[in-house]
Amino acid sequence: MDATALRIALFSGNYNYVRDGANQALNRLVGYLLRQGAQVRVYAPTVRQPAFPATGDLMSAPSWPIPGRGEYRIPLGLSPALRRDLKAFAPNIVHVSSPDPLGHRALSWARKRGLPTVASVHTRFETYPRYYGLAFMEPLIEAMLRRFYRRCDAIVAPSDSMAQLLRDQRMNYDVGIWTRGIDQDIFHPDRRDPAWRRSLGIADETPVIGFVGRLVMEKGLDVFSDSIMLLQQRGVRHHVMVVGDGPARSWFENRLPDASFLGFQSGPDLGRSVASMDMLFNPSVTETFGNVTLEAMACTLPTVAARATGSESLVTDGVTGRLIRPGAISQFADALETYCTDADSRQRAGAAAHRIAARYGWDQVNQALVDTYVRIIRQRERGALALASPVP
Template sequence: MQPSNLRIALFSGNYNYVRDGANQALNRLVDFLLRQGVQVRIYSPTVANPAFEPTGNLVSVPSVAIPGRPEYRIPITLPARVRRDLAEFAPNVVHISSPDIVAHRAISWARRRNITAIASIHTRFETYLAYYRLEMLEPLVRAIMRRLYRRCDAIVAPAESTAAVLRAQRMNRDISIWSRGVDRDQFHPGRRDMAWRRGLGIDDDAMVVGFLGRLVMEKGLDQFADAIDLLASRNVKYRVLVIGDGPAREWFGQRLPDAVFIGQQVGPDLARGLASSDVLLNPSITEAFGNVTLEAMACGLPVVAADATGATNLVRNRETGILVDPFDADGFADALETYARDPELRARHGETGLKFARTMDWDQINSAVLKMYLRVTEKRARLARFTRRS
């Protein structure tokens, strides 16, 4: 089988209506696949004013807004209209990227037709429950996800640390790695702009602690704020720069009244804000892969991160950053103080991280997914021939 023989039906809970690391990776994958001659059709919720134009052909799937989080939508059904479109496209691979209702329906559709089914993991959804006081539902959610993923031929995870968790949870036997790259034309140390920093009222000798991401509690905003509270008592000069927006913006602003909030940024403005920081603090434990961590490293910043999936595959402790127990606010503050008092260490760790980021090429990384599609599809075809002969 050649790449041009592949017809991929990609199901996404959020392909382009809200910008995040997961859908940026999916759009980059689709772009790569199209350049290899693969045919791709995407099925996802749509909105009137999406965050960005989609890569590839996008078919709208019915959805409803999530209560309390209306910016996100849940796909709810595969109506006759979408099923007809799917049948006419005639995929030989169905790829799901979020464990929602439509993903379950899509896998059932593929199974009935003996079509290869693939799942990609983009976040640790079960870890979100703790932030909404719903921990008691975690066993149920994990069981539902296990039923979905074990009906797939294979799973791709963004990091070995995440794959190890999936194996321990018995999600599937065939789990391989689809890592993430970084746009080095966008993110690099040359984006650093001290004049821009001064325009925000930040002194040159203040260590800028950056936060990058959507302002939602599951990104570890409480741990971030607690660490900054502790750092404030340690007689070091620092400022907090927050890049991003979201429903917890007011809460975060009240916790960090002296922080500089610049809202959601894209393109060169995003890279300038990140590169003009001095260290990234990323306390999130919900990541399957820390996209913002890699982007910070590409800008030459050391990273202080939670010792959890999404960071351990990127941050080499005491070499490119510092890993901290996820719920140790004192540990986060200690790490930040270390960098504030030792700019040379900060620069050395940043340079080492930059060298690593330069190895993360998107096309090379996405080629692993293409090879996985071909391998698993050929395996299913061999099994089908064997079954017919038997």
Template sequence: MQTADLRIALFTGNYNYVRDGANQALNRLVGYLLSQGASVRVYAPTVAEPAFPPTGDLVSIRSIPFPGRSEYRFPLRIQRSVRADCAAFAPNVVHVASPDVSAHHAVSWARKRQLPILASVHTRFETYPRYYNMAWGEPIIEAILRRFYRRCDALVAPSESMAQVLREQRMNYDISIWSRGVDRETFHPGRRDNAWRQALGIADDVVTIGFLGRLVMEKGLDVFSDTIDELTRRNVRHKVLVIGDGPARGWLEARLPDAAFAGFQTGADLGRAVASMDVLFNPSVTETFGNVTLETMACRLPVVAAAATGSQSLVDDGVSGRLIPPGAVHQFAEALRAYIEQPQLRLAHGAAGEARSGEFSWDRINQTVADTYLRLIRQKRAGSRRGQE
């Protein structure tokens, strides 16, 4: 059996209605699979005006706005018409990319038909409650996730550090790596544009600390702003550049009134914005990989990040950036000050990061997922034969 023989039914809670790192990876995966001759059918919530066109065939599943976060959709039980569509498509493997209601039903549908099931892990959902004063809910969410992932045949995680967390949480015993790639045409040092920086009020001789990502509290915006306050108290000259948008933008603008906000960027504009920073500060602990970290490294810039899943597999502490204990504001500030006051250190660590980013090729990475599909199909068929003997 070859990649071209694959027929994949992909269920996800967000394929294209709001742009994020997870659905960018899924769309790239589908594009690669289609280019190799595989058949893919995607089942996900849809909206009238999505953030970008979907790659491949997209079938809408029922959903409602997520309470308190209406830009997101909460998938519901997959309706009869979707089950009929999936049966007519006749997949030989099912891929679930978010542990929501529709995915639970998709797993049950696949298990009843003895189809292999692969789950991809894209974010640490169990950490979200701590950003909304509901940390008590983390063990409950972890237990729900464990039940879901154990009903799947295998998991793929975007980094070894995340895979290790999943093993420690006993989510599954078959966990492999589906890493992430970087678009070297979009992200490279040559994208830097001092005139663009100047238009945002950033002087050429001021070291710029960048934040890159969706502006939501679970990205560590409180730690980011507290650290910037600490630098200001220490009289360390700097400028903050925020790249991205989201429901917490107003909060962050009020919290950091002197920062430059570039808003949502994409394509070449995003590459220009990232390359025009001097150092990335990523305090988030929710990422399973850290696409923004890799994109920044490709632009020859150092990274100061929380020592958490994702960044730990990308940043070599003291070589291409700094890994700091989550929430350690004073240590974050000290690491940033070193890069601000020591340009040679900034250049050396940026060069090391760029070299490391060269190891991430999208085609090679996505073929590992195709190989996992093929392995699971072989294992399922071998198990069925043994059961008939």
């Protein structure tokens, strides 16, 4: 069995209406599958003006805006129209990418028909409540996630560290890796543009600390801004460059009034911005991989990151960057100060990071998931079944 025999029903809570690393990875996956001769059908919420065109055939799932975060939508489940489409498509494997109502209904639909199921894990949903004063809910959400993922034949994580966390949390007995790739043409040190930096008012000798990502509190914006303010108090010369947009942008701009806020960027513009930084600061603990970290590494940037899933699999502490205890403001500032004041240390770490980033190619990582699909289908054919219910 190879990719040409696959008929994949892919369910996503956000396939293309808001751009993020997870749905861009899913679109790249679908593009790869189609090039290999597989049949793919995507089921996800849609909007009139999505962030980018969908790759492949996209069927619209009914949804509602999330209260307080209207840019995101909650898919409500499988409508009669989607059920008819699924029956006509006749998938031989189901891939769910979000533990939302649509994902739950998709799992139930597949299990009722004896179809194998794979879930991809893209973020640490259980950590989100802590950023909104609801940390007491984390054990409940973790239990709900366990119930969801234990209904699947297998789950895949984007990094070794995230896979180990999922095993420790007893999410599933079959945990594989579907990592992320890098576009080496876009993210490359040759994209650095000193003239463009000067146009932003940044002197050549001023170290630039970069942030790349959606501007939401769960990305650690408070830790980032507190660490930068401590650098300022110490008199460390630097400039902050922020690439991205989101609902917390005004809050972030008020905290960092001297920073350059460039908004959302993509393609060559994003590559130029990242390569024109001198280091990446990623204090988030919610990532399961950290696409922006890999992109920065490909541009020969050292990364200062929280010691958390995702970053631990990419950043080698003291070699390609620094891993700091989450929330340790003073230690984050110490690491940033070192890279701001010691150009040799910064360049050594950046060069080491570039060597590691060269290992990641999209076709290789997507083929690994194809291999997982084929393995799970064969296991089902031999009579192996997913667990019927979560184990405490």
